[in-house]
Amino acid sequence: MSVLFRKQMVSLALVAPLLLFLIVFFAFPLFTMMKSAVSDPVATQALPASTNALSDWDRSSSPTSEMSAAFVEDLRQINDDQLFGDLVRRLNSAKAGFRTLITKTRTAVKATAGPIDLTAVDKRWADNSYWQVIAIATSSTITDRNLLAAVDLERNSSGAIDTIPAGASANRTILIRTFTMALAVTAACILIGFPFAMIAASVEGWRRQLLLGAVLLPLWTSLLVRTAAWFILLQDTGLINSTLMFLGLTTEPVSLIFNRVGVVIAMTHVLLPFMVLPIFSVLVGIPKTLMPAAASLGAHPVRAFLAVLLPLALRGVISGSLLVFMSALGYYITPALIGGAKDQMISSVIAYYATGAANWGMAGALGLVLLVATLLLYVVYLRLSAERELKP
């Protein structure tokens, strides 16, 4: 065994725990999330006879008696309650009303052994649109339904991609809002964090400890305590408004809570450390002689800052911005508690689908769209920074 080979094995063994961790807790859940966004096997699985019977239906003529016989047969065969539950959820999610319809039909079907007239059980079975939903659901085990719905698109009855009517869904609006708010928070963090990091890097000893401690403090307090504190400060009768009114700067309370301003303030507060620390660590690494050198070469302090310190600190600003932006994308408790109705971010929609509606497909699809959009932004950033590196 060569020395080189042994060295490689040792280094492989050293990174193995990390690799394993990444696979188990990152790659695997990510993969299953993506899979759940596009996989749709439940109808095919629960309704095998109908899958056959519906495959050559043109979806516009009236439902045939074979179709309804096959469907009745399938319903009779389902004994797995959880599979049935999944089927109901799948169909009801495509068309509201399916839940009661299918439960009622199943009870009727189970009551007799022979053929049954579905329209007599519920007249909705004469309606083509319910059969269309079943036909679409059984047509394939993979679907783009969730992914399309995540960006407010759907397939119409002829199968072409169409926009969901305005007012029925707002995923696109909320996605764009999520990115805009993350951007606003990032900008606010730069504006406050950069000067702060500069001051912290220029002092030493207890002063530096104090400044860094102050910015780290929000990380050490629980989210709810912090949010409650913001509530006390920002509400109409809160500290800020009563101070402003006491000073006579305003007669009416300024609206600071339940709107975008409040959310951006609170999120900036929480995420500031992620901006300050990278900038700070880059700044303390810059040799102390560079600014005097620039001055001795004739640069006014402002120009020296722009030409020397700023470009060197940019690396910290960029990594800080990435950290803040990415974290901000996932926020939903702070917007939920401090924001108004128009400040909800995409995570709250994802949370609704996952924990509320148990619609894992939609949750996965929205997560995937968020991930892809973020990756696209990251690629743009890489492109830009690569070009900067190449340029002399």
Add this chain to the structure above:
Amino acid sequence: MKISKAVLFACSLLAINVTAVEARDLTVVSWGGNYQDAQRKIYFEPFAKESGKPLLDESWDGGYGVLQAKVKAGVPNWDAVQVEAEELALGCADGIYEKIDWNKLGGKDKFLPDAVGDCGVGAIVWSTGISYDGDKLKQAPASWADFWDTEKFPGKRGLRKGAKYALEFALMADGVAPKEVYTVLATPEGVDRAFKKLDALKPNIVWWEAGAQPLQLLSSGEVVMTTAYNGRISGLNRTEGKHFGFVFPGSIYAIDSWVILKDSPNKDAAMDFIAFTSKPDNQAKLPEFIAYGLPNIEAGKLVPEKFQAELPTAPDNLKGAISLDIDFWTDNSEALTQRFNAWLAQ
């Protein structure tokens, strides 16, 4: 929709503290806050003493997906859970709950008819309605029309964020009789009408999500009136000397039930626990702490006179109140939630 077991497994690994599968103490889950404090005093601690085995209690914020994930992941780490009517209906259809042994409970006829189910036993009857601060408002609001009337009662209103309740209340404010609400809401025109009515109030609405929030909003004066859960109102009035009022006419009541998660390792203990909480003597102690109605008919009669009037189940309070339509919401929840979110975002 088929849920990949792997997703659920991964989710429960990440989000939920998975405890070891081996013998674990009976775990009871309820809604937290002063309600759970009361439950701890009158149910959890006495039951642990009587059975001689420890009982763990946790709290949750609802969400059918949470329960489903726990059951699908294998052996759940919760046993008895208090759920809302919608979660009861969904889960019972999906088979994620154990069947209830009504013999242990003394028979179905001992309970209000609405509180009896294959998978769940009613725990409380609770109401959602208008609440206001009696110290601040000279004239009390009496109806949803008042709630919508920003000229008569200037100021902001708190509403629970979600389509459920908001749409019903909007229709009542628009003049629909309480008994007709769900008939109207079942039509597309009815849904449009509800959203249109909500539009009118939208600039004045502060949305809340957790049950304790409306009380804070009311205390701080951030809103002039808000929807709230009736039990929390009388609880706060007693402990903090407030004079918050609750408007029963036009309120919507619903039943929360105890369920046992499928394949719970402590199934029998959980059943015994539910039986314990359903005994008339034990249940009758609840209204002293929190003004929720009692599903056990016998227990309802044991409640002292002075607390009776505050309960949603008091005959006077039932007049003009309606029951939450579970079938409507299990069918339409997803579609209406999507539309509601879209409406919010506009």
Add this chain to the structure above:
Amino acid sequence: MDNSFIRFDDVSKSFGALKVVEELNLDIGKGEFVSLLGPSGSGKTTILMMLAGFENPTSGAIWSDRKRIDKLPPHKRNMGVVFQNYALFPHMTVSENIAFPLKMRGTSRADTSERVKRALDMVQLGALAERRPSQLSGGQQQRVALARALIFEPEVVLMDEPLGALDKQLREQMQLDIRDLHKRLGLTVVFVTHDQTEALTMSDRIAVFNHGKIEQIGSPSEIYDHPSTRFVAEFIGETNLVAGSVHSIDGHEAVIRLENNEVIKVVAKDRLRSGSKVVFSIRPERIGLGAGPGNTLETRISDVVYYGDHLRLLLSGGGQSFVVKTDRNRLPPSVGDSLTVSFLPSDCWAVDA
């Protein structure tokens, strides 16, 4: 005084209770190369920083070309500064670094590139113009720093231990290069160093600092051959300090009695008084082996150290020890041998104790 280009006028600097520079008076002529030499903490760097404008004097005034400059911000002083660690801008290429002072002065693009090219040629770095500082060796970085400090044609160039980080060979090469540039461009250079060889080889004048004060200022040979204090004698080069008392003075010669009662003759100086205690310095290379003119001493060899180009003998005699440098081929001495040494009275230089 009329010749003075830069003048420190009673300049003091203290940090809190710590006095770093005490009442400094120093004149530097136009085109002069002056080294500020001293151990670390002697205040020499602080003096340079005050001249560059990075520190303000606590009291006193600094003049440059008859203008008072101690209140002027650094970017208006028009002095080239070369820092100890070069202080090159890491995000700029070599030519961008060199062009920086011109850019700050709004020089035209064509003029800038022409001058940058010339400056690069001057320091022989034409081929590396597009490299980043991190891609250069220490010596190359130093030359870039030099070119950058010179390109805007400042009348004064300040250097703060610029060669400290280089290895010996490179350092000697750079010493010659800098001296050459100084002569060629007629620059006024203030050079801070703690390396006495560097100061001796490069300077027109050396100011030796100790505890914030000038111990002695003068040409390299004055400082080396006629150190005025014991500190200077010891700090510059190697020396033997011999203690004794003045026995008698006879015209140009004084007779000194050493501690073991042997007597030697030295050149008489004003400050020698009969009977007073005295310390003088004899450089090791001025002591010859064997009997010779002037003073002779009987000694014993206590150690021999081989240096390649010479040998160093550690001797004891006259009640104390001596170091002597000698040609290694002269004789093969061994420890314990007795040895006669001799030195001229004119090589004995009395210093303030």
